[in-house]
Amino acid sequence: MSENPTPGWSAVAVEGRPPALAADNITVVFGGLTAVKDVSFTVPDQGIVSLIGPNGAGKTTFFNVLTGLYGTERPGRVVLDGLDVTGLAPHKVAALGLARTFQNIRLFGLMTAEENVKVAMHSHLKSGVFGTVLRLPRQRREEREAHDAALDLLKFVGIGKSAYEYARNLSYGDQRRLEVARALALRPKVLLLDEPTAGMNPRESAEFVEFVHRVRDELKVSILLIEHDMSVVMRVSERITVLDRGEKIAEGTADEVRTNPRVVEAYLGSAAADNHVNIDDEPRERAS
């Protein structure tokens, strides 16, 4: 809990624990276009890994395969914590412990922050129509516990004071935090963050890096990021996978990836690769 926030990814993965999430040979074809081609990928247990790549590289498509939104061509497989979840509906995958946030925030705007979090507890709660209408003791206890858990989560992400605000009335940063709180309410094994720092200023992004570590350390969650902000990626990730045009072109630690010529070429063109520029050298242009 209080260990060094950034151990090398090998330190986490070595101990022989099975990966929290493994995707084997994922291929997605839209009509004639191959959006993702034969990508294999693992998220080590309690690791923090990133998926990067230029626009249109297939990152989000790949994400959508993991969460069950898209299927994969055979023989692709998605294995979550030892369980084959290939082809399961998104809500089932979510209930089994794969939570996500969205690139363009997708909160339930006209529900309060607390309700937003409680929605994600749906699969952990049991009461049905009759229990709810008659307000049976079990349902009341369940609701009380859900309420407390929701408040705890909101406090954990730092928006405890806004628990009864409508989600759409929260500030942008708070909405991002609420999305994380909502995802955590699924009690996930793996948390997928889709461009979580989009629209944040450098200070907020820096705070976010710490926050990601805190989530991992305190809640024992494995984390997979899609991120454009190279400073965030380089600081937070224990391992980075780079996609370009649907294919995996590199994988490794931050240092390995930033100097990999193929990665530099994908991002900055071949001229930059020849000049030994690194992808996080340039002043970053704000994505979205």
Next chain:
Amino acid sequence: MGSTTFAVPETKRPQNVDRSRIGWPLGFTIASVVIVIFYGFVLPFLVPDVRTFVQNWMPLNQINDALIWAMSALGLNIVVGYAGLLDLGYVAFWAVGGYTAAWLMSDFGFGQKVNFDVLGNPNAGTVGGIHLNIVMVFVAAMAVCALMGVIIGAPTLRLRSDYLALVTLGFGEIIPQVFKNGDEDGIGFNLSNGTVGIGPMDTVPALGINRGEVKFGNLGPFDHVGRFIIFSLLTALIIFISLRIRQGRLGRAWLAIREDELAASAMGVPLMRAKLAAYAVGAVAGAIGGVAFTMQLGQARPDPFTFSVSITLLAMVVLGGMGNVWGVLIGALFLAWFNSVGLPQMGNSINDTFGTHIEFPSFSFLIFGGALVLMMLFRREGLLPESRTRLVLHEGATGDSEAEEPDQELVDQADVIKSGEVK
């Protein structure tokens, strides 16, 4: 390793207390009791002028009708307002509920000479037919409609909103046609007695109040007070279910689906099951409305179950404020009254005053349509939008003693929403 910036400020507001717990049942009971006392004990003894005026403008019979509309509108509100599924064929549940009641409590008996009597229906044993106790009829109709909801919903709820609306529209047309042609199915089985319909329905034993006389017995055609008591209890039941279910796990799932289907499924909400549940619960309320409707009419006929019923119910939900139980209740009561009493009466007054001969009731759909268009232009959230509910309730004298300071926060939120921000 705690980071200071993500530190935890204390929650300021206390846990969301369910403030309407005593408030609304008390207010509803008071309103009902006042109406019962007025129509049962006071009105018959007033001077003729006043009596005629009340009979013209606010006849109890029409209030009963309005309550039936309100029950069904509240049921539709669960489907449309809570879960955001546009249903243009809600009349199908009315018809199924109504016909179930007619099958189970009349001399009809599917043309067979059976005589089936359960639990003391007072009409049993005269001609034949199935005569169930009214409570059992309600339960049976609710079960049948819930099943119908699931059967209709299972194949259709996979569709996205516009297509779903079209399919439900189809069902709303088909079901009444089935009943209309139910005597000519080609195998000699009489399902519904065709256009003639099934009737008369068994009378219902209940507390009747007539000209100040209270007695327990079978309700006659003019025992409006007795029927009012039953209908207001049923309405209260549906309000109760609507409010309770809104706060539970299922209600949250419905709102989430309404807000963002994709995000809801990514958060572990099973879309199909949640939608089916919304359909089934809505259908149950439709069944109650349907049984009450045939009870009021005294028979089940196919011709009242038309598309315009579905549309009127939808208009009630939209006008009242989708998702808000109180808005829908008031919208339904008002529209039903306006349609059956208000418009003709106002028309009469205008005609009398100006000596014109305008058929005002025939303009009802024009007025409805105009009102809906204006609503969509200027107040698309309805008369009583959902998010202001608590605020509005607090200002109202519903006997809620702990009416705190009128939450500035909610006022602000209401204003934001009111300003027409499109989601």
